[in-house]
Amino acid sequence: MYLNTIISRLLQAAWVIVAVSAIAFALFQYVGDPVSQMLGQDASAADRDALRRDLGLDRPVALQFLQFLGNAARGDFGLSLQQGRPVMDLILERLPATLELTVFSTAIAVLLGVPMGMVAALRPRALVSRAIMLVSLIGVSLPTFFIGILLILAFSVILGWLPSFGRGPVADIGVWRTNFASWDAFRYMLMPAFTLALFQLTLIVRLVRGEMMEVMGQDFIRFARARGLPARSILVRHALKNALMPVVTIIGLQLGTIIAFALITETVFQWPGMGLLFAEAVAFADIPVMAAYLCLIAVIFVTINLAVDFLYILIDPRLRRGHGASR
Amino acid sequence: MTPLLDIRDLSVSFRTRAGLVPTLDKVSLQLGRGEILGLVGESGAGKSLTGLALTGLLPPNAVVTAGSVRFDGQEVLGLSEAALRRIRGRRIGMVFQDPMTALDPLMRIGEQLVETIRHHLRLSRGAALDRAAELLDAVGIPAARQRLRSYPHEFSGGMRQRVVIALALAAEPELIVADEPTTALDVSVQAQVLELLRGLCRDRGTAILLVTHDMGVIAETADRLAVLYAGGVVEAGPVGPVLSEPGHPYARGLMRAIPQVGAARDSLVPIEGAMPRPGQWPGGCRFQPRCPLARAACGEPPPDVPLGSGHVARCQFAGVEEEPRHARA
Amino acid sequence: MIRSVLASDLAWRLSRSPGAMLALAVLVTLLILSLFAPVFAPQNPFDLATLDLFSGLTPPVWREGGRAEYFLGTDEQGRDLWSAILYGMRISLAVGLVSVVLSMVVGVAIGLIAGTSGGWVDTVLMRVADAQLALPAILVALLIDGAARAVVDVAAQQSLAIPVLIFSIALSGWVQYARAVRAAAMVEMRRDYVSAARLLGLGRARLLIRHVMPNSIGAVFVLATVHVAAAVVTEATLSFLGVGMPPTVPSLGTLIRNGYDFLFSGEWWVSIFPGCALVLLVFAVNVLGDWLRDTLNPRLQ
Amino acid sequence: EITWASQDDAATLDPHAFNHGMTMTVLAHVYEGLVRRDRDQRIEPALAESWDQPTPTLWRFRLRPGVSFHDGTALTADDVVFSIRRALSDASDMKIFTASIVDVRAPDDLTVEVETEFPNAALIQSLPEVRIMSRAWAEAHDAGSPSNVREGKENYASTHANGTGPYRLVSREPEVKTVLEANADWWDPDTPDVTKATLVRIASGPTLVAALLTGEVDFAYPVPLQDIPRVEATDGLKVLTGPEIRTMFLSMDQASETMKYGSVTDANPFRDRRVRQAVYQALDMDLIATKVMRGSATPTGNLMAPGVNSVAPELQARAYPYDPEAASALLAEAGYAEGFRVTLDCPNDRYVNDEQVCQAVAALLARVGITVDVNAMPASKFFPKVGGRDSSFNFFGYTPVNLDAFNTLSVIVHSPKDGRGQWNVGDFSDAEIDGMINEVLSEMDAEKRTELVTGIMRREAELVGHIPLYQQGLSWGMRDGITTPLAIDNRVNLTWFELD
Amino acid sequence: MLELEALSVTYPVGRRARLAALSDLSLKARAGQTLAIVGESGCGKSTAARAVAGLEEPSGGRVLLDNRPLAPAVERRSREERQAIQMVFQDPMSSLNPRRSILHTVAEPMLEMGLVRTLGQARPLVEAALAEVGLPGADLSRYPHQFSGGQRQRICIARALAGEPRLIIWDEPTSALDVSVQAQVLNLIQRLQRDRDLAYVFISHDLGVVDHVADEVAVMYLGRAVETGPARQIMRAPRHPYTRALLAAIPSLAATGSRARIGGEVPNPMAPPAGCPFHPRCPEVRPACRAALPELRPLTESRRVACLRAEDLYGEPTT
Numbered sequence A: 001m002y003l004n005t006i007i008s009r010l011l012q013a014a015w016v017i018v019a020v021s022a023i024a025f026a027l028f029q030y031v032g033d034p035v036s037q038m039l040g041q042d043a044s045a046a047d048r049d050a051l052r053r054d055l056g057l058d059r060p061v062a063l064q065f066l067q068f069l070g071n072a073a074r075g076d077f078g079l080s081l082q083q084g085r086p087v088m089d090l091i092l093e094r095l096p097a098t099l100e101l102t103v104f105s106t107a108i109a110v111l112l113g114v115p116m117g118m119v120a121a122l123r124p125r126a127l128v129s130r131a132i133m134l135v136s137l138i139g140v141s142l143p144t145f146f147i148g149i150l151l152i153l154a155f156s157v158i159l160g161w162l163p164s165f166g167r168g169p170v171a172d173i174g175v176w177r178t179n180f181a182s183w184d185a186f187r188y189m190l191m192p193a194f195t196l197a198l199f200q201l202t203l204i205v206r207l208v209r210g211e212m213m214e215v216m217g218q219d220f221i222r223f224a225r226a227r228g229l230p231a232r233s234i235l236v237r238h239a240l241k242n243a244l245m246p247v248v249t250i251i252g253l254q255l256g257t258i259i260a261f262a263l264i265t266e267t268v269f270q271w272p273g274m275g276l277l278f279a280e281a282v283a284f285a286d287i288p289v290m291a292a293y294l295c296l297i298a299v300i301f302v303t304i305n306l307a308v309d310f311l312y313i314l315i316d317p318r319l320r321r322g323h324g325a326s327r
Numbered sequence B: 001m002t003p004l005l006d007i008r009d010l011s012v013s014f015r016t017r018a019g020l021v022p023t024l025d026k027v028s029l030q031l032g033r034g035e036i037l038g039l040v041g042e043s044g045a046g047k048s049l050t051g052l053a054l055t056g057l058l059p060p061n062a063v064v065t066a067g068s069v070r071f072d073g074q075e076v077l078g079l080s081e082a083a084l085r086r087i088r089g090r091r092i093g094m095v096f097q098d099p100m101t102a103l104d105p106l107m108r109i110g111e112q113l114v115e116t117i118r119h120h121l122r123l124s125r126g127a128a129l130d131r132a133a134e135l136l137d138a139v140g141i142p143a144a145r146q147r148l149r150s151y152p153h154e155f156s157g158g159m160r161q162r163v164v165i166a167l168a169l170a171a172e173p174e175l176i177v178a179d180e181p182t183t184a185l186d187v188s189v190q191a192q193v194l195e196l197l198r199g200l201c202r203d204r205g206t207a208i209l210l211v212t213h214d215m216g217v218i219a220e221t222a223d224r225l226a227v228l229y230a231g232g233v234v235e236a237g238p239v240g241p242v243l244s245e246p247g248h249p250y251a252r253g254l255m256r257a258i259p260q261v262g263a264a265r266d267s268l269v270p271i272e273g274a275m276p277r278p279g280q281w282p283g284g285c286r287f288q289p290r291c292p293l294a295r296a297a298c299g300e301p302p303p304d305v306p307l308g309s310g311h312v313a314r315c316q317f318a319g320v321e322e323e324p325r326h327a328r329a
Numbered sequence C: 001m002i003r004s005v006l007a008s009d010l011a012w013r014l015s016r017s018p019g020a021m022l023a024l025a026v027l028v029t030l031l032i033l034s035l036f037a038p039v040f041a042p043q044n045p046f047d048l049a050t051l052d053l054f055s056g057l058t059p060p061v062w063r064e065g066g067r068a069e070y071f072l073g074t075d076e077q078g079r080d081l082w083s084a085i086l087y088g089m090r091i092s093l094a095v096g097l098v099s100v101v102l103s104m105v106v107g108v109a110i111g112l113i114a115g116t117s118g119g120w121v122d123t124v125l126m127r128v129a130d131a132q133l134a135l136p137a138i139l140v141a142l143l144i145d146g147a148a149r150a151v152v153d154v155a156a157q158q159s160l161a162i163p164v165l166i167f168s169i170a171l172s173g174w175v176q177y178a179r180a181v182r183a184a185a186m187v188e189m190r191r192d193y194v195s196a197a198r199l200l201g202l203g204r205a206r207l208l209i210r211h212v213m214p215n216s217i218g219a220v221f222v223l224a225t226v227h228v229a230a231a232v233v234t235e236a237t238l239s240f241l242g243v244g245m246p247p248t249v250p251s252l253g254t255l256i257r258n259g260y261d262f263l264f265s266g267e268w269w270v271s272i273f274p275g276c277a278l279v280l281l282v283f284a285v286n287v288l289g290d291w292l293r294d295t296l297n298p299r300l301q
Numbered sequence D: 001e002i003t004w005a006s007q008d009d010a011a012t013l014d015p016h017a018f019n020h021g022m023t024m025t026v027l028a029h030v031y032e033g034l035v036r037r038d039r040d041q042r043i044e045p046a047l048a049e050s051w052d053q054p055t056p057t058l059w060r061f062r063l064r065p066g067v068s069f070h071d072g073t074a075l076t077a078d079d080v081v082f083s084i085r086r087a088l089s090d091a092s093d094m095k096i097f098t099a100s101i102v103d104v105r106a107p108d109d110l111t112v113e114v115e116t117e118f119p120n121a122a123l124i125q126s127l128p129e130v131r132i133m134s135r136a137w138a139e140a141h142d143a144g145s146p147s148n149v150r151e152g153k154e155n156y157a158s159t160h161a162n163g164t165g166p167y168r169l170v171s172r173e174p175e176v177k178t179v180l181e182a183n184a185d186w187w188d189p190d191t192p193d194v195t196k197a198t199l200v201r202i203a204s205g206p207t208l209v210a211a212l213l214t215g216e217v218d219f220a221y222p223v224p225l226q227d228i229p230r231v232e233a234t235d236g237l238k239v240l241t242g243p244e245i246r247t248m249f250l251s252m253d254q255a256s257e258t259m260k261y262g263s264v265t266d267a268n269p270f271r272d273r274r275v276r277q278a279v280y281q282a283l284d285m286d287l288i289a290t291k292v293m294r295g296s297a298t299p300t301g302n303l304m305a306p307g308v309n310s311v312a313p314e315l316q317a318r319a320y321p322y323d324p325e326a327a328s329a330l331l332a333e334a335g336y337a338e339g340f341r342v343t344l345d346c347p348n349d350r351y352v353n354d355e356q357v358c359q360a361v362a363a364l365l366a367r368v369g370i371t372v373d374v375n376a377m378p379a380s381k382f383f384p385k386v387g388g389r390d391s392s393f394n395f396f397g398y399t400p401v402n403l404d405a406f407n408t409l410s411v412i413v414h415s416p417k418d419g420r421g422q423w424n425v426g427d428f429s430d431a432e433i434d435g436m437i438n439e440v441l442s443e444m445d446a447e448k449r450t451e452l453v454t455g456i457m458r459r460e461a462e463l464v465g466h467i468p469l470y471q472q473g474l475s476w477g478m479r480d481g482i483t484t485p486l487a488i489d490n491r492v493n494l495t496w497f498e499l500d
Numbered sequence E: 001m002l003e004l005e006a007l008s009v010t011y012p013v014g015r016r017a018r019l020a021a022l023s024d025l026s027l028k029a030r031a032g033q034t035l036a037i038v039g040e041s042g043c044g045k046s047t048a049a050r051a052v053a054g055l056e057e058p059s060g061g062r063v064l065l066d067n068r069p070l071a072p073a074v075e076r077r078s079r080e081e082r083q084a085i086q087m088v089f090q091d092p093m094s095s096l097n098p099r100r101s102i103l104h105t106v107a108e109p110m111l112e113m114g115l116v117r118t119l120g121q122a123r124p125l126v127e128a129a130l131a132e133v134g135l136p137g138a139d140l141s142r143y144p145h146q147f148s149g150g151q152r153q154r155i156c157i158a159r160a161l162a163g164e165p166r167l168i169i170w171d172e173p174t175s176a177l178d179v180s181v182q183a184q185v186l187n188l189i190q191r192l193q194r195d196r197d198l199a200y201v202f203i204s205h206d207l208g209v210v211d212h213v214a215d216e217v218a219v220m221y222l223g224r225a226v227e228t229g230p231a232r233q234i235m236r237a238p239r240h241p242y243t244r245a246l247l248a249a250i251p252s253l254a255a256t257g258s259r260a261r262i263g264g265e266v267p268n269p270m271a272p273p274a275g276c277p278f279h280p281r282c283p284e285v286r287p288a289c290r291a292a293l294p295e296l297r298p299l300t301e302s303r304r305v306a307c308l309r310a311e312d313l314y315g316e317p318t319t
């Protein structure tokens, strides 16, 4: 029934990705010159030119882009100029780290943020609510990198409770490298995840609060109260469910940003994820890695939003077509 | 016999930026078992507020400043939220004004019914489902069993209004407050819904407070009638006499202003002016600025004048033959 | 005048909310301080000739080694931090405000067009918005900034740093405005006053500007307050990534980033004071934005 | 067993692909050259037991017998010939070290002959960097030439290693961690204390310090200057500091007729020696070294650090004293009494406190009326820009990789021609100096060579061809239990570590 | 003066489907007279009104003004044509721009139609217009939310009059108002018609109101006219079963007790029943009704009915 929708959304998604990579490509040539980074200071100008020619960097950008597209369509993103390894391998190697970090931090943010937002909505004048809003504001007022380093200072250097960098003793489960297998490895994830979560937490608390306040004022909630339903059931089954819909959308839209924000967290905590890879790639002007990373972000973004759309359709019966009244 | 519902001198104010604004002023109403009391009045007169006050569902910025509301002998005002919850739904059912927004859009109709039934009647899920189907059937929704699986948006406005009524009936309350249950409906469906309510009174002895501003609806449904104007009851009594021989000039004006099929073309006589909003009430009789009979004496609070068989009008000229003084036909 | 009514109403509500009042007071103070920075600042931190390298890393006045003329201490270049904060806030505010206004204008225009055209125009614009969203703000800013630095004449870069920052932050912000306005415009288009205006034969542009737009941009202002704060923080983050303001013309973000390196070494004041200023600023703007949103949303009253 | 952390990581494990400090540092533990440097940076035998020079252009090396690669195969002269040829190939980044070599031969299994184009006094100085790999292993893995990025193929040697060195590679995650384990079969009887070493990369300075403070790493470098006191004050930690061999200096464009990036449009002030001298005299290197570099830098008057082969110690004094008034006077004399405006190109992720130093330079020059716009950028943009001579004024640092004066003279001081003066980005040019540099190349007598170099540098300083600022400082942080000499080229050598 | 010829409108629903909101509607309106359109909610009354006004593009048929066809979209009509037809909507709140003062609101048509040049010139005219609709001396700088519902509807009427139209379309102008206010507005509407000899198309679902104002009536069901003719005849002697049922269902003040009702649900307009669209609910249904769509045929000179059994149905409606 939704096949048409799915196909057309997928096509649009493909265009989005092509557009993203086109924009990105147009900008790459200004990021820096990979050749100067690939050869030592003592290499001669002729050597540099030769390398530039060998890499095809002397050709027009449009041509480079087309070739990139052609190769990418075949799943070939080329070799990293910096590491000389297939970009796909590099990204797949780093993907689990970033995904674990973002998913875990999103989980923290949701698990803390939703109840906090609810409390703030239900008792807007209470002291707790004010405290929650205050904390959530600090989350947006302080730059992520600053929060990160303050956490390191507090929990690693002064208190000595948590490790300050890296992923620690990770375990390999098949091709997936995880921090969840042992407490020892899990500890490494706490600070980076919390840093990243703080950024999302703010957003979620505010969204949930706003939506809850809005939903709580609606007629069907009053009607549920008039029916004498217990408060808990009204809150969770009726209010929260309705309030979470827009929240899910926004979180979906934000996920691209969060993955990008992971770049900063990863830099501060030396977390070996894709963000760090990208940061290195920018410093090195490693074009294939940058291009693949941006495409990947676009793919993740589009996929998540597609999923959110379908989730929406699944949850909200009003969005399913071919039903009843036309209004 | 004490009435099932006894509202005495209920006054409600709103906290607003201009301070406390009195919005209901000394409203008194009585309602016995099996009786339908019509509550009519212009938009903003305070009809819905009266209904909401019964179950403690007033907006957060409303304060009850005086009066009492006794339900089956028990004072309702000032009850705790928990105690109110035992009354709501179980003993007093509410039908809300707008069927489009009163149902949770994300929950199946059946689920909303089952939830309410199970909470109040402590039935098993299966039994609750059976009862839900019965209820839908009772309010006239065909193929009730299958429709339990529908979502609100799949129902037409009339059907939704009937679902709202079914929900109000779910726990067989003794009193139903129906707030304009038919405003959103077509004439044809309207008749159907009113029929249902009347049936309930007849068969189960349910009392109904029927809030509306449609005189026609009252005429064919209610036993007794109270006319609300600017926050106060201006006339009350059995339906027949109030409609045919209204005592208050506002009620009289209202009757004349209703266009009727088959009536003479030029007979529409409007009441000039508009009802004052809360906070802008004049002293004394609040109808005075629009009243063809207004005199200096109307500056005093008007008395309740009994007109026989429980028919009361709050006007010092009630019962006095009206002089045709209005300016224009 | 609805505006004056609204204004007096807002003023009244404001007087009832101590939190918002305080935030407003803080914001106004900061605005005045930074707007008239030359008056309040003992030093022009952008003028390299006034910097005294020798006074670098002087601690704040109440600490040992502190000096009266450097109330909050100095950074490693001998820049008076109090002055640097005032001047830096100016830049941060300019970047925040202008970038938000820019993205607002673009967003509102696109949202109006998409929301009132429907059909393929709407689809195309919304897909463009998707593409924009798929490229997170920071990455876009990184790339644009890099590109701009390479394209423009180096001598002009100093003066172009602010426009480039503004542009890159604005570019990633318009989508939210466009979406909000589009949704509102779609609702407004169905209202009868639009039909009434069409009956008069109003041209599309006038219809949009005169009737639809004023009724669709309510949410935009609320979004904007929050975005100003976000833009200021984004600017700081970009500085961290090395593409913010040039070090000789530091913004609040640049100051924090520079001081970030000194956090462990005991020279905490270099980053903590600008950090506090940033928190104060963003905090005040956010509190006001939140308050405005709650106040202007009729459904929450 | 230790964990050591660095802000940088090896870019590749291919011994001939990338001439880059950290890459060479890591590779030195796995691969060896024919010779190596001892703790005092003197050349000593390594894979070659001994060598001689039958003619000025022929070097003959006797290989150490019984040496084997980590995979167990024995080292033969053939491997050495293969490796040197590989280092000579097009894709190699080690050509600077092999530049004069025209032929390599293996008369027998343990003898290698290297023939140079002309007598090259500095060849032996370059050979520690020419690392020997196994021919069989390389060819088996299709790694016959370095850097297959050009061909779009993965190069096995860039992620795997098989050398003869003191450590064998256990595992490697690029940019994350590299684990080395002592090679039990190493030929050198002086077995290292460190039996297993894990190199982790921590790019962010504060995080690196945090890791050191928490004891998560035993050794970390470079410790950011501002954090040195903090680390030293921490119980159980210490910091080794000292001058690095890298010298930082300013280059001024002296070739263009008009100024590229500045306010003077009808002339190029930097062509005027007086202006250059004024800039020099306006700069207080001591202040920069103590304040911006927090005392870790060593002010210098020369482009080459002491310790570089053939550099006399007395060259380190300033040619002209710090004297802003004299500077102003010189400017006025040159017709720039009002000063002028110029852009200073500056990397911001390459040298210690690079951007801050540029700012300090700007502040100091502001006092004599020269307005400096600091244009800071990442190295990936800085080097192509400056290398392309698209700059009027820039901040630059240079280390002669083979620790020999000729390297700096040829790359930095010689006029940009004949493949020389590649990083003489201000295009300083003096025919007399060019001639003297050629003499240095083939002068085999150490004393005369030193004299020649001194003459060149005196003249260069007098002409203010460049403005030497300081030698960058080294800072290695470690726990008290580690003892190691500080290497002036910033190359950590685990075999020198002594553990308690 | 105004003529609708086989006017049809469809709306796109979802990606492919279209909903026939109005099918083959043919009507005439004369100067000085009121043509009323009645019918249940959703039967296409507003759609017809919007198509006439040029706010909705018809999918078939045309609208003639003084025997000349009008362009389908209002934006493409000439100024005279636009000036001739104005419209007043159901909800007075939503038909006023909340951000424009009543001066701007009422002056806008005058400026657009070229009756005045400047806002200053318009001011006295606006005052006069407001006085005419019973708002003398109103503060012109106030905004819609500062007026009551009845007052707002008067402002809408003043705005419609400001362009000096010849025909006004009223789309349920009083259904959002209380009865006491409704009477005021209805009286005003009728007075204006008398004073200015205006032609009205009056849409309502309230038969009481329709009986009060209309000269001609068209009864609609599911997008089609089922009965048209002089108001008196139709209200007194309805022939179509649907009209009869509608009239019977009106609550009256006098009668207490149960009234007639139309059984069944309104069919889904996306899938109207075959044959006569009313047949599933019709008390008079015959097998032939299910077979073919009955055409709107003349019953007398002035009346037309779309029912096979029109001739048999008169007198009291069956319940």
Ligand SMILES: Nc1ncnc2c1ncn2[C@@H]1O[C@H](COP(=O)(O)OP(=O)(O)OP(=O)(O)O)[C@@H](O)[C@H]1O
Residues within 6 Å of the ligand: B014, B016, B023, B041, B042, B043, B044, B045, B046, B047, B048, B049, B050, B059, B061, B213, B277, B278
């Ligand atoms: N939350 C509130 N704050 C202030 N005033 C309110 C609030 N809610 C209702 N009122 C006022 O109370 C008065 C009575 O409202 P109520 O809803 O009872 O009217 P009603 O008779 O039910 O009208 P309607 O027919 O329109 O439903 C109105 O004038 C309204 O403006």
Ligand SMILES: Nc1ncnc2c1ncn2[C@@H]1O[C@H](COP(=O)(O)OP(=O)(O)OP(=O)(O)O)[C@@H](O)[C@H]1O
Residues within 6 Å of the ligand: A326, A327, E011, E012, E013, E019, E020, E021, E039, E040, E041, E042, E043, E044, E045, E046, E047, E048, E205, E269
């Ligand atoms: N924009 C639209 N898109 C799709 N369907 C529409 C649209 N507008 C109206 N319809 C449908 O067209 C049909 C006729 O609508 P219309 O508004 O003309 O009815 P109406 O008779 O005026 O009803 P009401 O009395 O409720 O105003 C209805 O089924 C409605 O759902």
Ligand SMILES: [Mg+2]
Residues within 6 Å of the ligand: B047, B048, B049, B097, B179
């Ligand atoms: Mg109400």
Ligand SMILES: [Mg+2]
Residues within 6 Å of the ligand: E045, E046, E047, E171, E172
């Ligand atoms: Mg309609």
